[in-house]
Amino acid sequence: MNEREDGPHDGGPEEAFAGARLHIVTGKGGTGKTTVATALALALATDGGRVLLVEVEGRQGVASLLESDPLPHEEREALSAPGGGSVSVLAADxxxxxxxxxDLFYGMRRAGRALTGLGAVDFATSIAPGLRDVLLTGKITEAVQRREGGRRRPPGSGTGRHHYDAVVLDAPPTGRIGSFLNVHSEVAGLATTGPVHDQAERAMKVVRSDRTRVHFVTTPEEMPVQETREGIAEIEASGLRVGAVIVNMVGPTLLDAADLSATAAAGPDVDAITEGLKAAGLDDPALLSEGLASELRTYALRHLLELRLLGELRETGRPLLTLSRLESGAPRSALSGLARRLTEQGARR
Amino acid sequence: MTEAARPRTARPEPPPLDVDALIDDVATRVVVCCGSGGVGKTTTAAALALRAAERGRRTVVITVDPARRLAQAMGLDRLDHTPRPVTSREDAEGSSGRGELHAMMLDMKRTFDEIVEEHADPERARRILANPFYRSLSTGFSGTQEYMAMEKLGQLRRSEAWDLIVVDTPPSRSALDFLDAPKRLGRFLDGGLVRFLTAPKGNGVLRFLGAGFDVVGSVIGRITGPGFLNDLRSFVSAFDAVFGGFQERAERTYRSLRGPDTAFLVVAAPEPDPLREASFFIERLRRDSMSPAGLVLNRTHPLPAGPAAELSAQEALEAAESLEGTGEHPLAAAALRLHAERVRARERELLLRDRTLAAHPGIRTVEVADRAEAVHDLNGLRGIGASLAGAAPETEG
Incomplete structure (x- = not known):
C-alpha cells in the first residue's frame, strides 16, 4: 500500500523531514526504533548528505545492528549512502x-578525571538523572550547531556551512521521551544558575526549534499504536514538533478486500485451496490445504487489525510511512532497502 | 538452500520449561519476570500470577507501568500502590480452593516517601520530602524504580500474606539494570562523592585528599551553581542520619533474591536484541548463583501441525509462481505465498533461538505463540497462562 495515494495530510511527508536539522526518533521498546533511526539517517544522507546518527541509551544498538564491535564515544563514519552521502555514528556516553x-569550556581535564574517579557518573545517573540527560542533549546540540572551519567552539560561533546536514537521534523509548526532552524542567529544580543551567537552556532552544522533529516508530499492533497516539499528544502539548509516524513491520497484502473480510469472518474456501494445490502438483493436497487455510485465516484477522490500526494512526494527522517486515539477510543490505523505502515515501533532507 | 528447504530437520528441541511445576511448588515464593523492554514481561507476569491463583495459591503480582488495557483486563479501573483483589467477572463464585489474585502497580515515589516517613521523625521527613534532590531522586527513572521494586518485594515478602509474589521488572534500558541499579543507588547514597562533598571541612577524609577537595568542589560549584551544592548537602545530611545503611538495605534485598524460594523467568521475543539481553541476563544470574528457572520465548510464530509444516518455503513459492503463471487459483497462490513467508520467519526465529540456547545448554524453554490482539480480559490472560504451561497454540481458524 502506498501511503502517498491516501490523499493530502495535514502536512505531507516532505514537511515532516525536509529542512529539519535534528530528527528525534522514539517508539515503544521492541518496535525496531534503532533500525528505523539508522535507515532514516541513511535516507537523509542520500545524494551527498552528511548525517550523524547518535545513540544515547548505552545499549550499543547500532553496533549490534551493524554486527560490528562496540562503538566508542566518538563520531565515526560507519555507513555510506547512495549518491555519495555518509552516515557517522556516535554512541554518546x-x-x-x-x-x-x-575540557572544552574550562580546560579542566584533570579535575574532570578526579570527578569521574569519585563516582561523578553514578552521581549524574543516580541522583539527578536530569543531569545525565543534559550532558547527552548538550552533546547533540553541539553536533547540530557545529559549523565548518575552526575548532569546535561553544555553539553559535562560526558562520560556515553546518558540519552535518542533519542529526538523527535514536532517542529513549516513548515512556521516557517526555522527560528526556524536557531537560530544562528536569534540572531547573537542581541547578538554578551556572553552566549546567545554561547548557540545559541551550539544549532546549535546539529541541524546541522549528527545525527539530520528533518521529514515532511503531508496529501495527495495539499497544505500540496506543502508546504512539499518547506520545504524539504529549509531545505536541509540550510545544515540540511531531514529524512523521513510521509504521514498521507491516505485513504483506496478499488478499483483495473482499477475500480478506470473507476469510477473516469464516475462514478461506478450503476446497478452492485444495483444488489449487492439486493443480500445482503438491502432495497430500487435502490435508495440506487445512494447514494453509489456518495460516491464511490468522493472517486475514491480523491484516484487518493492521488496517484498522493504520486508520487510527492516520487520524493523528501526521504523515504515515510504512516499512514491511525485515527479511533476514545481510543487515547492511536490509538497511539500504529500508532507507530506500523511506526515501520513496518522502524522507528527504 | 537445502537447509532452508527442510523446516523439520532434526533440530534438537530444548528441554521444556514446566511452569505449572514451578508455580505449584510451595517452596517457590517469588517469581521475577525479567527481560528487555517490549517483550511482553508485564503480560507474562499477569498471566502467570492468574494461573497460580487459579491453581490454588494466594498470589500477588507487582506490575510496573502496565498498559491500561491490562489493568482493565484484571477488573481494575486503575492499579495503584496497594494490592487490590482481582475479581474474575466470569466466575465470581471463585475457583478452586483458596487461591486468590491481587494486583498492584509500583508507585516508586510513594514507596520511597513511605520509607522516609517510616524512618524519620516528622520534621526531618518533611525536610527530606521537600528537598529538590529528593524529588529528583524519587521520580527519576534510573535506579530508583528498580530499587523501589525490590523494596516493595521485600515488604510483601515480610508481610507473609502471600504464598507467591510475581514481579514484573521495570522497563529498563537493559535487563541487568534490575539487578544493578539498586546497588548503584545504595552505593551512591553511602558513597564517596556524597560524603566528600558534604563532609564538614577539616575532617580526616579531606585532609587525606588534601587540595583535591577544593578543586573538585569548586568544579561542581562552577558547573552547577552554588545552590546545587547547598541543596545536596542538606539533603544528604538529613538523609544520611535517617538511613546510614542504605547500601546495606539494598544488599540485603539483593541477597534475598539468591534464596532457593526465588525463581527468575527470563522473557524474550525471538529478535536479536531481546535474545542478546536474555543471554546476558542468564549468564549474570548463574554467575551470581541465582536460579534462572527458564526462558520464555514470547510471541513466536510456529507453523501449523500436519503436512503444512513439511512444505518448504521454496516449494511453496515455486508452486505459487506456477499457479500465478496460469492465472488460476488465486486463493491457493496467496496461501502458498503466505506460507513461504511464515516458513522463512520461523526459520529465522529458530536460528536466533538456537544461537542463544547454544550458549546456555540445558536452560528450560517454553514458547508462547504470538496472538493478533492484545489481551483484553482474564480469558486472554488464561490463554497465555495455558501457553506458558505448554499447551499447544490454539488455532484461530
Whole structure:
C-alpha cells in the first residue's frame, strides 16, 4: 500500500523531514526504533548528505545492528549512502560527554578525571538523572550547531556551512521521551544558575526549534499504536514538533478486500485451496490445504487489525510511512532497502 | 538452500520449561519476570500470577507501568500502590480452593516517601520530602524504580500474606539494570562523592585528599551553581542520619533474591536484541548463583501441525509462481505465498533461538505463540497462562 495515494495530510511527508536539522526518533521498546533511526539517517544522507546518527541509551544498538564491535564515544563514519552521502555514528556516553565538556569550556581535564574517579557518573545517573540527560542533549546540540572551519567552539560561533546536514537521534523509548526532552524542567529544580543551567537552556532552544522533529516508530499492533497516539499528544502539548509516524513491520497484502473480510469472518474456501494445490502438483493436497487455510485465516484477522490500526494512526494527522517486515539477510543490505523505502515515501533532507 | 528447504530437520528441541511445576511448588515464593523492554514481561507476569491463583495459591503480582488495557483486563479501573483483589467477572463464585489474585502497580515515589516517613521523625521527613534532590531522586527513572521494586518485594515478602509474589521488572534500558541499579543507588547514597562533598571541612577524609577537595568542589560549584551544592548537602545530611545503611538495605534485598524460594523467568521475543539481553541476563544470574528457572520465548510464530509444516518455503513459492503463471487459483497462490513467508520467519526465529540456547545448554524453554490482539480480559490472560504451561497454540481458524 502506498501511503502517498491516501490523499493530502495535514502536512505531507516532505514537511515532516525536509529542512529539519535534528530528527528525534522514539517508539515503544521492541518496535525496531534503532533500525528505523539508522535507515532514516541513511535516507537523509542520500545524494551527498552528511548525517550523524547518535545513540544515547548505552545499549550499543547500532553496533549490534551493524554486527560490528562496540562503538566508542566518538563520531565515526560507519555507513555510506547512495549518491555519495555518509552516515557517522556516535554512541554518546554521559561520562565521556562530561569530560569533553569540562575540557572544552574550562580546560579542566584533570579535575574532570578526579570527578569521574569519585563516582561523578553514578552521581549524574543516580541522583539527578536530569543531569545525565543534559550532558547527552548538550552533546547533540553541539553536533547540530557545529559549523565548518575552526575548532569546535561553544555553539553559535562560526558562520560556515553546518558540519552535518542533519542529526538523527535514536532517542529513549516513548515512556521516557517526555522527560528526556524536557531537560530544562528536569534540572531547573537542581541547578538554578551556572553552566549546567545554561547548557540545559541551550539544549532546549535546539529541541524546541522549528527545525527539530520528533518521529514515532511503531508496529501495527495495539499497544505500540496506543502508546504512539499518547506520545504524539504529549509531545505536541509540550510545544515540540511531531514529524512523521513510521509504521514498521507491516505485513504483506496478499488478499483483495473482499477475500480478506470473507476469510477473516469464516475462514478461506478450503476446497478452492485444495483444488489449487492439486493443480500445482503438491502432495497430500487435502490435508495440506487445512494447514494453509489456518495460516491464511490468522493472517486475514491480523491484516484487518493492521488496517484498522493504520486508520487510527492516520487520524493523528501526521504523515504515515510504512516499512514491511525485515527479511533476514545481510543487515547492511536490509538497511539500504529500508532507507530506500523511506526515501520513496518522502524522507528527504 | 537445502537447509532452508527442510523446516523439520532434526533440530534438537530444548528441554521444556514446566511452569505449572514451578508455580505449584510451595517452596517457590517469588517469581521475577525479567527481560528487555517490549517483550511482553508485564503480560507474562499477569498471566502467570492468574494461573497460580487459579491453581490454588494466594498470589500477588507487582506490575510496573502496565498498559491500561491490562489493568482493565484484571477488573481494575486503575492499579495503584496497594494490592487490590482481582475479581474474575466470569466466575465470581471463585475457583478452586483458596487461591486468590491481587494486583498492584509500583508507585516508586510513594514507596520511597513511605520509607522516609517510616524512618524519620516528622520534621526531618518533611525536610527530606521537600528537598529538590529528593524529588529528583524519587521520580527519576534510573535506579530508583528498580530499587523501589525490590523494596516493595521485600515488604510483601515480610508481610507473609502471600504464598507467591510475581514481579514484573521495570522497563529498563537493559535487563541487568534490575539487578544493578539498586546497588548503584545504595552505593551512591553511602558513597564517596556524597560524603566528600558534604563532609564538614577539616575532617580526616579531606585532609587525606588534601587540595583535591577544593578543586573538585569548586568544579561542581562552577558547573552547577552554588545552590546545587547547598541543596545536596542538606539533603544528604538529613538523609544520611535517617538511613546510614542504605547500601546495606539494598544488599540485603539483593541477597534475598539468591534464596532457593526465588525463581527468575527470563522473557524474550525471538529478535536479536531481546535474545542478546536474555543471554546476558542468564549468564549474570548463574554467575551470581541465582536460579534462572527458564526462558520464555514470547510471541513466536510456529507453523501449523500436519503436512503444512513439511512444505518448504521454496516449494511453496515455486508452486505459487506456477499457479500465478496460469492465472488460476488465486486463493491457493496467496496461501502458498503466505506460507513461504511464515516458513522463512520461523526459520529465522529458530536460528536466533538456537544461537542463544547454544550458549546456555540445558536452560528450560517454553514458547508462547504470538496472538493478533492484545489481551483484553482474564480469558486472554488464561490463554497465555495455558501457553506458558505448554499447551499447544490454539488455532484461530
Amino acid at each position: 554521559a561520562e565521556a560527554a562530561l569530560l569533553e565538556y569540562l
